[in-house]
Amino acid sequence: MASLDSLESTVDLSSLESTVDLSLLESTVDLPLFESTVDLPSLESTVNSDLPSLDEMRAVVKDRFGFFPCTWQLKAALTQLERNDLLTLAPTGSGKTLTFWIPLLFNGGGVSIVVTPLNVLGEKNVSELSLVSIPAVNLTASSASDKTFKVLH
Numbered sequence: 001m002a003s004l005d006s007l008e009s010t011v012d013l014s015s016l017e018s019t020v021d022l023s024l025l026e027s028t029v030d031l032p033l034f035e036s037t038v039d040l041p042s043l044e045s046t047v048n049s050d051l052p053s054l055d056e057m058r059a060v061v062k063d064r065f066g067f068f069p070c071t072w073q074l075k076a077a078l079t080q081l082e083r084n085d086l087l088t089l090a091p092t093g094s095g096k097t098l099t100f101w102i103p104l105l106f107n108g109g110g111v112s113i114v115v116t117p118l119n120v121l122g123e124k125n126v127s128e129l130s131l132v133s134i135p136a137v138n139l140t141a142s143s144a145s146d147k148t149f150k151v152l153h
Helices: 004-010 013-019 022-028 054-065 071-081 096-105 119-131 146-152
Strands: none
Touching: 054 071, 054 096, 071 096, 096 119
């Protein structure tokens, strides 16, 4: 596991500061290692009454996908359902994909757009979502046609 010191030596953080307002991250990123130094607002106090509770979300996810999500995944999904911006930083294999699948269960038939760096990830999402009867499209340079956009519309 890389330490922050090694990351700072390989990534020029000064370029990020000029393009991203890093002060916004304190209120949107749940960093358990820094809980004592970052004052995070309570998600429960901002929840719209039309939105599900974390317990309701947990039960629906278990019923639909067959496993219990982590609390951080539910909070990330709830943040999206509240229509707030979200930045999720987590290691490969930790379950980030579920954070954008969960809102599909609660958004009233709305659409989620996910941008992936690899076509194979898009294909994998389409395949896995079809197993739980959630329609999905992997839009790539080769599949972007008038026919595809008519299906999406």
